[in-house]
Amino acid sequence: MSIKLENVHYIYSPDTAFRKQALKDINLEIMDGQFIGLIGHTGSGKSTLIQHLNGLMRATSGTIYYQGENIYADKYDMKALRAQVGLVFQYPEHQLFEVTVLKDVCFGPANLGLSAEECEQRAKEALKLVGLKEKYWQKSPFELSGGQKRRTAIAGVLAMHPKYLILDEPTAGLDPKGRTDILDQIASLHELGGLTVILVSHSMEDVAKYADRLIVMDHGRIRFDDTPKHVFRHYKTLEEMGLAAPQVTYIAARLREKGWDIPEDITTVDEAKNAILKAVSSLKGGQ
Numbered sequence: 342m343s344i345k346l347e348n349v350h351y352i353y354s355p356d357t358a359f360r361k362q363a364l365k366d367i368n369l370e371i372m373d374g375q376f377i378g379l380i381g382h383t384g385s386g387k388s389t390l391i392q393h394l395n396g397l398m399r400a401t402s403g404t405i406y407y408q409g410e411n412i413y414a415d416k417y418d419m420k421a422l423r424a425q426v427g428l429v430f431q432y433p434e435h436q437l438f439e440v441t442v443l444k445d446v447c448f449g450p451a452n453l454g455l456s457a458e459e460c461e462q463r464a465k466e467a468l469k470l471v472g473l474k475e476k477y478w479q480k481s482p483f484e485l486s487g488g489q490k491r492r493t494a495i496a497g498v499l500a501m502h503p504k505y506l507i508l509d510e511p512t513a514g515l516d517p518k519g520r521t522d523i524l525d526q527i528a529s530l531h532e533l534g535g536l537t538v539i540l541v542s543h544s545m546e547d548v549a550k551y552a553d554r555l556i557v558m559d560h561g562r563i564r565f566d567d568t569p570k571h572v573f574r575h576y577k578t579l580e581e582m583g584l585a586a587p588q589v590t591y592i593a594a595r596l597r598e599k600g601w602d603i604p605e606d607i608t609t610v611d612e613a614k615n616a617i618l619k620a621v622s623s624l625k626g627g628q
Contacts, residue, residue, distance in 0.1 A: 342408045344371045344394055344426065344505065349403035351389055363389040365561040367403070371539065373504065376531050378548030378569065379541045381558030382583035387541050390558065391507050394539070395426035424453055427503035431510040433494030437482040442468070442493050445482050449501040460500075467496035470534075472526050488519035492526070499530070506530070507539045512547070520544075524551055545587045549573065549608035557584070570606040589613040596620075 351364040363386050371377060371394075381387045392398040393405060396412050396419045405412050407422055430436070439445035446464035447457075455463070468478060471492040477485060482493050491511060498506065508527065512520035528551050530536045542548050548555055548569060555572045557565035559582045565572045573579070576586035576594075586608070593607035593616065602623060603616050 342373045343406075345369070345406040346393070347404045347406075349393065349400045349405065351393065351398065352401045355401065363561050364393070364400070367563060369556070369563065369566070371505070371537065373537050374535055376528070376538045376551060376553050377540065378552030378555045379539060379558065380543070380545070380548060380555065380584060384560075385558040386561040387558050388509060389561075391428060391509060391539065391541060394505070394507060395423045395428055397423075397428065420453075424449075424501045425503050426505040426507065427498035427501055428507045429495055429498050429509065429511060431513055433497075433511075434482070434487070434490030437490060437493060440481060441479050442473070442482050442485070443478045445493060446497045446500050449497050453501060463500040463502070464496070467500040468493075470499055470526075470530060471496045472522070486519075488515055488522060491515065491519075491523055495523075495527075503536075505537045505539065507541075509541045510543065511540070512542070512544070520547075527551075545573070545585055546609075549587045557582070569608055573608050574605055 346367050346369045349364055349367040353361045353363055379387055393400060412422055437445050443464055446467055447460040450460040450463045473492045482490060512523055531538045552569055555569045556563060573586040573590050576590055589607055589610055593603045593613055596603045602620050607613050607616055
């Protein structure tokens with residue numbers, strides 16, 4: 342099962358002087374169970390693309406299918422789609438509004454027409470999944486730290502039991518520990534719960550570490566769609582697009598230039614460490 346886009350185009354302000362084509366002939370299939378990284382320079386079409394996946398924006402032309410059904414068909418249930426394809430916007434804590442954390446997380450399930458008891462049960466389960474301790478549940482969301490607010494906002498989407506979780510820069514503004522905690526939690530939900538994750542990020546290190554598929558947007562088009570290792574081999578092309586590769590990829594390239602036997606597809610610190618140790622051991626063995 343999947344989300345499938347066929348020949349999708351989107352134009353902002355058509356028939357005006359401000360006309361801008363944000364998506365150009367997008368053909369894409371997102372299979373259940375994947376962890377996808379989505380990167381691109383500012384204005385590349387990332388945010389526009391993800392808002393098409395659950396129908397928040399309607400394509401100017403083209404078709405989108407969810408689990409084989411055309412989401413633009415007459416009488417298609419968009420409300421049900423948005424419960425299945427959850428979207429967490431950048432700085433989602435700005436959308437928190439209820440008097441307590443628990444009530445805020447209950448809001449989504451309540452909109453699905455669930456009973457108060459079931460809403461609360463789902464909210465508690467979601468808060469546990471994101472690792473927010475029970476002592477915070479009756480607090481105002483505005484009393485929480487930045488990372489705790491982010492967890493609350495993600496729990497609000499998870500409480501709707503989505504099959505897909507789309508996150509637009511979920512770690513923006515967080516300190517390094519907060520960023521790692523959030524992403525580790527999302528990775529755990531993906532691995533243990535089978536949740537399909539689409540992570541929009543400006544951090545090449547994060548997508549290299551967590552994603553198994555990497556999509557690169559450039560001026561409204563998909564330029565690359567492959568594993569992070571294969572995509573980051575094209576770091577010079579990425580630089581021309583205003584992007585980059587993880588820092589360790591550049592370090593590995595410099596070592597290769599100096600004659601070190603280092604693989605071309607280094608994208609994480611652990612891979613770099615192991616490759617360097619192996620190369621050093623090989624040099625010692627040859628002496």
